[in-house]
Amino acid sequence: MIEEFVSNWHKNMRGELEGGLDAILHDDCIFYSPIVFTPQKGKEITKLYLTAAGQSFSAGDSVPTKEKKKSDFKYVKEVYSGLTIVLEFESTIDGKYMNGVDIITFNEDGKIVEIKVMMRPLQAINLIHEKMKANLEKLQQQ
Amino acid sequence: MIGALILKTMMDSGTNVMNERDVEAILKHWRDDAVMIYPGASIVSGRHEGKDAMRSFFSAFMEQFPGHMEFTTNQTYIKNMLALGLSNTIVAEFSVCYTNKHGERFENSGVSVVTIKNAKVAQIKDYYFDVDKLNAAWRQ
Numbered sequence: 517m518i519e520e521f522v523s524n525w526h527k528n529m530r531g532e533l534e535g536g537l538d539a540i541l542h543d544d545c546i547f548y549s550p551i552v553f554t555p556q557k558g559k560e561i562t563k564l565y566l567t568a569a570g571q572s573f574s575a576g577d578s579v580p581t582k583e584k585k586k587s588d589f590k591y592v593k594e595v596y597s598g599l600t601i602v603l604e605f606e607s608t609i610d611g612k613y614m615n616g617v618d619i620i621t622f623n624e625d626g627k628i629v630e631i632k633v634m635m636r637p638l639q640a641i642n643l644i645h646e647k648m649k650a651n652l653e654k655l656q657q658q
Numbered sequence: 659m660i661g662a663l664i665l666k667t668m669m670d671s672g673t674n675v676m677n678e679r680d681v682e683a684i685l686k687h688w689r690d691d692a693v694m695i696y697p698g699a700s701i702v703s704g705r706h707e708g709k710d711a712m713r714s715f716f717s718a719f720m721e722q723f724p725g726h727m728e729f730t731t732n733q734t735y736i737k738n739m740l741a742l743g744l745s746n747t748i749v750a751e752f753s754v755c756y757t758n759k760h761g762e763r764f765e766n767s768g769v770s771v772v773t774i775k776n777a778k779v780a781q782i783k784d785y786y787f788d789v790d791k792l793n794a795a796w797r798q
Contacts, residue, residue: 553788595737595749595771597734597735600733602735602749619769636695637699638703638793
């Protein structure tokens with residue numbers, strides 16, 4: 517069951533899931549981020565944070581257009597139990613290596629009810645913090 | 659599945675010996691060339707390779723947290739539940755409550771991604787949810 521749910525997550529990451537995050541996030545989804553320690557509750561705010569995170573990993577607007585490049589974000593391990601999966605990821609941002617884990621819990625309908633993210637090293641967290649803050653401000657203005 | 663269950667038992671036992679502060683019992687489960695990657699910006703953050711480095715890491719840990727220390731494994735994930743052998747990847751979601759050498763008490767949570775080869779730990783990569791709190795706990 518969870519394999520299909522995770523497959524939808526990957527499709528969404530590739531931009532191939534019909535309906536995108538709206539199709540897989542539960543209305544009462546909770547997002548735990550290393551950037552904002554207060555849990556973010558609800559589909560809309562979770563979407564906002566995930567969109568800002570996605571933009572932060574794909575170079576974003578702080579990089580001049582000519583130098584923009586596709587994100588090298590990739591999952592390197594997937595381990596699950598029941599309806600929860602742990603996905604370990606790696607990426608580089610502005611030349612800095614980072615890795616972390618997404619812990620995603622689904623309900624029986626395949627909707628995501630909780631996402632928790634942890635990252636290392638500290639420099640990468642600080643960098644993502646800056647980028648996400650800028651991206652969130654832009655998204656909130658739209 | 660038996661192999662996976664044996665490894666899960668081994669992980670649980672690892673948490674117990676950590677709480678009992680028994681460094682040699684912890685190291686018994688590690689390969690000689692094991693690697694540990696610890697997060698944050700503390701004196702022990704970074705990569706530790708080999709059993710001697712690991713012994714130094716855990717000794718520093720016990721010195722930093724001489725008082726109450728309690729690791730609890732909240733959830734264990736096993737990559738290949740059907741594995742017959744004793745090599746696998748296990749992820750443990752944990753919470754910790756400990757008091758550092760300055761008498762400051764901290765609560766945190768995290769994830770250990772553990773690679774096991776032939777029933778011995780080959781690599782552990784730790785992630786903590788609140789890295790600021792982790793650094794504060796390691797204040798010298």
